[in-house]
Amino acid sequence: MSLRDKLLNFLYTHRGFIKDPCRLPRHVEKKRQEVRHWAEEEILPVVEELDRRAKEEFPWEIVRKGAEIGLLTDLIPRTFGGGGRLLDFFRHGTLHGALIIEELSKVCPGVAVIFGAHMLGLLPILLSMDFKAGRRFLSRVTDAARSGKPELCAFAITEPAAGSDAEDTHGARRAKLLTYAKKKDGYYVLNGRKCFISNGSVASIITVFAATDKEKGIDSWTCFVVERGMKGFSVGRIEDKMGQRASPAAELIFEDVKVPSANRVGREGEGWKLNLLTLDTSRPPVGFIALGAAQHAVRKGLEYAEKEGLLRDRHVQHIFADMLMKIEAARTVVWRACSTFPPVSWLSATAKCFASDVAMDVCSRVVDFMGDEGVKVGNEVEKAFRDVKLTQIYEGTNQIQRLSFAEDYPGLNRKNKPFRVF
Amino acid sequence: MNLYQQIAGAVESFVKRELTELSADMEKGDVDAWERCRKWLHETVLHLAPLSEEHGGVGLGEQELCGVLLELGKASASFAVALLSHYAGIYVLQSLNVTVDRNMFYASAGLLSHHVIAAPFIHNAVVVEAGRVELVTGDQLRERSNQVALLGLQGCSVFVTTSDVHAKELGELNLHEQKHIYARVQNLLAAVAVGNAMDALRIAEGYANERYQGGDVIIRHGIVQEILGRMKAKVLLSEAGVLKAAAGGTEDKLMARALAAVLCEEVCVDAVQLLGGYGYMKDYVVERKLRDAKTIAALDRGSTALFKQVIEEKLL
Incomplete structure (x- = not known):
């Protein structure tokens, strides 16, 4: 056999494995395996109960265990006691953290959102580069995680009359904001309410966005940290959701809450900028939450097909190939968006919107494929269908993602940039 | 009367x-x-x-x-x-x-x-x-x-x-009787799906007329108008298909059922989407409409299998 023949044979036998652009550094892959193992061993057996008893009990035990393996602190730089390297953010964006979230989502998107919403709550503090706020709150989170009594964070922008408006540049100017912070001597008086806040009822540190000037509205938006236990702060109704039930979504009420000026994150009026930066950073990982659930649904569908002896049917192979192709394509764009730093709005919007649409389609098709078995409560597939729907809604509905895309995509916006050439 | x-x-x-x-x-x-x-x-x-x-x-x-x-x-x-x-x-x-x-x-x-x-x-x-x-x-x-x-x-x-x-x-x-009854029942099931979707559409329209975003009620937004228009068309098509199939043969009934179930599920998905966070909460009925629509679509062998079955049986 000539050298050419040998090489051709080698390429033929090893196609796809010579260079994989999605190969991860060894320590990240190890962490991913560790989380996968933990989720399958300890979360999977209680998933059904978490789904059923969502409003009664919060899974603190899972949070504690998650804190032990660094899920609450990996994003926080080592300067503040966390496990993250500052350069990682520049080199890999949020990719490594998002892949961990994907692993959790394969088992339970609700649990993934508990950790995801915590990271979302941390992001304004991190992105603001406000060292004082970082030292105060990020260090507190790492200390708490180390002590075995973890503290969670939450991110609060949505208001009863301003959902999509809080996430869309054009709408925001005309938003009917209800949460205001009035500056006094050394503190702010916060009044208003926020709704559908993930982790809202259990978080100790909440990054709240409020206008400081009623006239200026969103232009005066400022980020504050509201701490659990502050006088005048209370949790209103805890929502009864269709899915992702392990993660509570709550209404937060602020009645003359005295927030010290030291709790302000960044400068006054920087809220809108911080909000958009935070959302652009956090949207791509939502794509991973959606795709994690979709992958799990496909796995369950395949198990069913195998049990029923359907896997050799070309029609069935076609159905699964179609679903997996979509997942692979969506995963590529989400991977790219997560790896980009600083985040690019149109890319983040594409990742979140495309991946959640794909995941919804895939979960719906798996349920349909399994027929009677697919809709049975407790089979994990119907849960994936319920869970995935929310990924099309939170962090800006997919309609808002399209507007964000249109706003930012070169050549499609008003900035007169030339149309993007590939 | x-x-x-x-x-x-x-x-x-x-x-x-x-x-x-x-x-x-x-x-x-x-x-x-x-x-x-x-x-x-x-x-x-x-x-x-x-x-x-x-x-x-x-x-x-x-x-x-x-x-x-x-x-x-x-x-x-x-x-x-x-x-x-x-x-x-x-x-x-x-x-x-x-x-x-x-x-x-x-x-x-x-x-x-x-x-x-x-x-x-x-x-x-x-x-x-x-x-x-x-x-x-x-x-x-x-x-x-x-x-x-x-x-x-x-x-x-x-x-x-x-x-x-x-x-x-x-x-x-006998096989003929069984098929005949099966098709009748499936078509009637599609009628339930259509009713369910009609109500989801009604709720979504009501919400779109009341909800303010971007300084106006959302029904004035082009994208919302398009979504509602598509939903209406899907409901209309499903209803017409189901009623026509009721007078038709086995094949018509099964096809009408499969298509109506898919379209009505899409209508309910859109209704939840239009209501946003509210649509996902159990207090708002559209969440239930979506679960019901998906269940109806997947009952028995699901719509995908039904589409295939219609042609497969014709070949036998």
């Missing part, structure tokens, strides 16, 4: 007056709410709607039954499907010339779903498997079979029969 018009009027008034309000309780399995529906069925004799007049029934045709189930499906898909399961049982018994007890509530398995989907007040279940028809009592089902919950249609009792259940053999349906 003919008989059907009277029935349609009674159904519409019950839906508006009571069923819409009862539906939330029915989903939670409230016995009193289901009992109220049972009484109403007795009062209107609607539980005997598909039974021919010579056998003491009302003798409603398929299109008329579609109308009834569509209307009920607007308020409670659970109730409409439980009633359809009862109708399917009557179809089979009629086909086998077995006397239908006017006071009994039946359910069926093998036509609507492989499971027995029934109202909590079920007396007997007609189980069809490979043409063989058996009768199982409700008590037997409750004691000896596995009871499961479904993604949607909650409040209905869903049983997975086991070999432990003693059944009385009633006879055999």
Whole structure:
């Protein structure tokens, strides 16, 4: 056999494995395996109960265990006691953290959102580069995680009359904001309410966005940290959701809450900028939450097909190939968006919107494929269908993602940039 | 006013007056709410709607039954499907010339779903498997079979029969009869899906007219208008297909069922999407509409398999 023949044979036998652009550094892959193992061993057996008893009990035990393996602190730089390297953010964006979230989502998107919403709550503090706020709150989170009594964070922008408006540049100017912070001597008086806040009822540190000037509205938006236990702060109704039930979504009420000026994150009026930066950073990982659930649904569908002896049917192979192709394509764009730093709005919007649409389609098709078995409560597939729907809604509905895309995509916006050439 | 018009009027008034309000309780399995529906069925004799007049029934045709189930499906898909399961049982018994007890509530398995989907007040279940028809009592089902919950249609009792259940053999349906009844039942199921989607559309339209975003009610936004327009078109198409198929053959019925289920699910997905965070919460009915729509679409073998089945059977 000539050298050419040998090489051709080698390429033929090893196609796809010579260079994989999605190969991860060894320590990240190890962490991913560790989380996968933990989720399958300890979360999977209680998933059904978490789904059923969502409003009664919060899974603190899972949070504690998650804190032990660094899920609450990996994003926080080592300067503040966390496990993250500052350069990682520049080199890999949020990719490594998002892949961990994907692993959790394969088992339970609700649990993934508990950790995801915590990271979302941390992001304004991190992105603001406000060292004082970082030292105060990020260090507190790492200390708490180390002590075995973890503290969670939450991110609060949505208001009863301003959902999509809080996430869309054009709408925001005309938003009917209800949460205001009035500056006094050394503190702010916060009044208003926020709704559908993930982790809202259990978080100790909440990054709240409020206008400081009623006239200026969103232009005066400022980020504050509201701490659990502050006088005048209370949790209103805890929502009864269709899915992702392990993660509570709550209404937060602020009645003359005295927030010290030291709790302000960044400068006054920087809220809108911080909000958009935070959302652009956090949207791509939502794509991973959606795709994690979709992958799990496909796995369950395949198990069913195998049990029923359907896997050799070309029609069935076609159905699964179609679903997996979509997942692979969506995963590529989400991977790219997560790896980009600083985040690019149109890319983040594409990742979140495309991946959640794909995941919804895939979960719906798996349920349909399994027929009677697919809709049975407790089979994990119907849960994936319920869970995935929310990924099309939170962090800006997919309609808002399209507007964000249109706003930012070169050549499609008003900035007169030339149309993007590939 | 003919008989059907009277029935349609009674159904519409019950839906508006009571069923819409009862539906939330029915989903939670409230016995009193289901009992109220049972009484109403007795009062209107609607539980005997598909039974021919010579056998003491009302003798409603398929299109008329579609109308009834569509209307009920607007308020409670659970109730409409439980009633359809009862109708399917009557179809089979009629086909086998077995006397239908006017006071009994039946359910069926093998036509609507492989499971027995029934109202909590079920007396007997007609189980069809490979043409063989058996009768199982409700008590037997409750004691000896596995009871499961479904993604949607909650409040209905869903049983997975086991070999432990003693059944009385009633006879055999030939393949043609079985296919015919199966197609009729599936088309009626699609009518429930259409009713369910119509209500989701109504809620979404109402919300779009009230919700302010970007300084205006969202119905004035082009994208919302397009979504609502698509939803309307899908509902219209599904309704037309189902009603036309009611007068058509087996193939038409199965195709109408498969397409309507898919389109109506899409309508409900869009309705939840339009309501955003509110749509995802259990306090808003569209969340239930979506679960019901998905369950209806996936019942038996699901829409994907049905599309394939229609052509496959034609080749045989």
